[in-house]
Amino acid sequence: MKVSIIGMGHVGAATAHALMMGGDVEELVLVSRRREKAHADALDLTHAAALLARTIHIEAGDLEATSGSDLVVLAHSAPLDKPNRKLLAGANGKMFRETIPEIADQSPYSVLLVLSNPVDALVHLILELTDRPWRKVIGAGTLIDSLRFRSLISQRLGIHPHDVRAYVLGEHGETQFPAISIAEAGGMRVANRAGDLHELFEQARRSPWEVFAGKGYTDFAIAHAAAMVTSSMAHNDLHTLPVSTRIDGFLGVTGVCLSLPCVIGRKGVTQQLGPDLSADEEAAFRASAESVRETIGQLG
Numbered sequence: 589m590k591v592s593i594i595g596m597g598h599v600g601a602a603t604a605h606a607l608m609m610g611g612d613v614e615e616l617v618l619v620s621r622r623r624e625k626a627h628a629d630a631l632d633l634t635h636a637a638a639l640l641a642r643t644i645h646i647e648a649g650d651l652e653a654t655s656g657s658d659l660v661v662l663a664h665s666a667p668l669d670k671p672n673r674k675l676l677a678g679a680n681g682k683m684f685r686e687t688i689p690e691i692a693d694q695s696p697y698s699v700l701l702v703l704s705n706p707v708d709a710l711v712h713l714i715l716e717l718t719d720r721p722w723r724k725v726i727g728a729g730t731l732i733d734s735l736r737f738r739s740l741i742s743q744r745l746g747i748h749p750h751d752v753r754a755y756v757l758g759e760h761g762e763t764q765f766p767a768i769s770i771a772e773a774g775g776m777r778v779a780n781r782a783g784d785l786h787e788l789f790e791q792a793r794r795s796p797w798e799v800f801a802g803k804g805y806t807d808f809a810i811a812h813a814a815a816m817v818t819s820s821m822a823h824n825d826l827h828t829l830p831v832s833t834r835i836d837g838f839l840g841v842t843g844v845c846l847s848l849p850c851v852i853g854r855k856g857v858t859q860q861l862g863p864d865l866s867a868d869e870e871a872a873f874r875a876s877a878e879s880v881r882e883t884i885g886q887l888g
């Protein structure tokens with residue numbers, strides 16, 4: 589599998605490392621505005637890869653070098669100074685308008701995985717800028733939020749996070765919500781076992797900003813979330829992951845991108861699932877869609 593990563597900042601570099609360690613990628617191309625940084629990362633990772641059992645070719649290059657990628661991970665971004673993802677809308681909207689057409693042309697059959705923020709609005713923008721089918725433009729969305737939520741539930745229940753089926757859905761932003769009515773572990777409703785799930789969700793929602801306050805960015809968790817999507821593609825595993833894709837009709841929401849559980853296979857999303865939410869959760873999903881629409885308006 590050939591994967592290219594655009595933007596070798598904190599997230600791009602951590603993702604390159606996670607993909608290398610994951611062992612699912614044969615060819616990895618690193619692209620960044622600062623060519624010397626991408627070159628240094630490629631060299632450093634190549635030295636580390638000599639210790640691994642599997643062979644991986646890692647190189648830095650320009651967009652031409654990404655040609656024929658199966659997956660292009662988008663992590664290029666303006667810097668985020670304050671804990672508010674929407675503040676990146678104007679600058680990243682402009683950056684994506686400038687870069688996406690060529691990225692898409694270089695790898696016409698690739699899946700584009702958006703990590704940059706505001707992720708839902710940028711997925712929408714890519715669908716406007718290219719003729720790529722919606723199944724091939726995926727935002728990391730609430731995958732990472734769901735993993736944070738599951739991790740806290742897991743600690744409370746003493747059950748492995750893999751066995752906790754709990755989703756945070758909607759916008760990767762302030763209006764995201766926990767789908768508590770369908771959260772389960774071992775066939776039991778988690779809400780009956782784990783106490784106040786809203787409190788755990790609030791803790792999960794605040795946690796990236798706690799990381800941000802400590803080091804000025806978040807990188808490891810999103811990198812491994814990107815590796816999870818890559819792995820499901822590489823092996824056609826058909827894992828169900830909450831990621832951001834275009835919604836067309838679910839709960840009356842149309843033409844806007846936000847997270848629902850999606851099945852991920854070799855060529856992208858094979859199914860977008862429509863969970864049975866409670867009335868409150870349905871209202872939260874619609875409110876999230878409105879918030880993403882507002883952000884799309886700020887893309888410039």
Ligand SMILES: NC(=O)c1ccc[n+]([C@@H]2O[C@H](COP(=O)([O-])OP(=O)(O)OC[C@H]3O[C@@H](n4cnc5c(N)ncnc54)[C@H](O)[C@@H]3O)[C@@H](O)[C@H]2O)c1
Pocket residue numbers: 594595596597598599600619620621622663664665666667668673676683687702703704705706707728729732760805806807810
């Ligand atoms: N989806 C998530 O859950 C999640 C989690 C963490 C971070 N993020 C987002 O990921 C993005 C990257 O975060 P970061 O901490 O790595 O930021 P960063 O500032 O460290 O890195 C951005 C990189 O993009 C590069 N770049 C800028 N313009 C470019 C261009 N035109 N072409 C190629 N490269 C270009 C910069 O040189 C820089 O290396 C941000 O938008 C951030 O908000 C998302």
